[in-house]
Amino acid sequence: DAKTTQPPSMDCAEGRAANLPCNHSTISGNEYVYWYRQIHSQGPQYIIHGLKNNETNEMASLIITEDRKSSTLILPHATLRDTAVYYCIVRAGGSGNTGKLIFGQGTTLQVKP
Amino acid sequence: NAGVTQTPKFQVLKTGQSMTLQCAQDMNHEYMSWYRQDPGMGLRLIHYSVGAGITDQGEVPNGYNVSRSTTEDFPLRLLSAAPSQTSVYFCASTINNRVKKLFFGSGTQLSVL
Numbered sequence: 001d002a003k004t005t006q007p008p009s010m011d012c013a014e015g016r017a018a019n020l021p022c023n024h025s026t027i028s029g030n031e032y033v034y035w036y037r038q039i040h041s042q043g044p045q046y047i048i049h050g051l052k053n054n055e056t057n058e059m060a061s062l063i064i065t066e067d068r069k070s071s072t073l074i075l076p077h078a079t080l081r082d083t084a085v086y087y088c089i090v091r092a093g094g095s096g097n098t099g100k101l102i103f104g105q106g107t108t109l110q111v112k113p
Numbered sequence: 114n115a116g117v118t119q120t121p122k123f124q125v126l127k128t129g130q131s132m133t134l135q136c137a138q139d140m141n142h143e144y145m146s147w148y149r150q151d152p153g154m155g156l157r158l159i160h161y162s163v164g165a166g167i168t169d170q171g172e173v174p175n176g177y178n179v180s181r182s183t184t185e186d187f188p189l190r191l192l193s194a195a196p197s198q199t200s201v202y203f204c205a206s207t208i209n210n211r212v213k214k215l216f217f218g219s220g221t222q223l224s225v226l
Contacts, residue, residue, distance in 0.1 A: 032213065034213055036215075041201075041220070042219060042220070043117075043203050043205070043217025043218055043219055043220055044156065044203070044205075044215070044217050045217070046214045046215060046216070049213065049214070087155065089213075091213055101158070101213055101215060102158065102172070103148070103155040103156040103157075104155050105154070105155050106155060
């Protein structure tokens with residue numbers, strides 16, 4: 001699996017967009033980029049995932065560079081409730097993969113009033 | 114749907130004791146897994162199952178046993194608890210091993226004295 005690199009921490013002002021970067025320079029063609037977050041003491045929560053194209057859902061947007069070596073998770077209007085650890089994970093899809101998701105250290109996002 | 118339910122929420126054990134952490138899901142998910150999370154660290158995969166009767170090891174399986182006799186339940190057994198197993202344990206499930214959108218339980222905080 002491709003290794004991911006994330007900054008250990010970031011701050012964001014409430015109401016502003018939070019842009020969380022992830023580097024995955026060794027990503028393979030069949031590997032997806034997944035984002036999860038973990039609010040203090042709770043189980044992780046799925047946010048979004050993508051392969052090549054940019055993706056958007058009700059929680060966030062995912063921007064993947066054309067060479068797929070990096071991506072950015074965007075929370076368009078961060079609130080205090082978005083304070084959490086955000087995990088970027090790269091994993092191959094397909095039935096040959098047994099579904100193991102490996103979580104790293106993630107980025108601690110602090111949203112400030 | 115209740116989602117993924119873990120019991121108990123808190124447990125204190127003495128070294129050498131055995132216990133079972135319970136995990137149940139009511140979403141008819143084929144894939145279930147167990148993670149542990151130590152303070153300040155990401156999640157590490159212990160064991161996983163791609164369907165009833167099928168289990169496999171993750172990153173840190175030593176000291177833990179699992180079984181999957183039904184689709185709904187995936188208990189994690191500590192045969193002889195050790196202080197190194199003090200951690201927060203999360204159970205997760207998803208539709209099948211091709212889908213990486215995991216649903217997590219709220220966790221079990223285990224202390225081994």
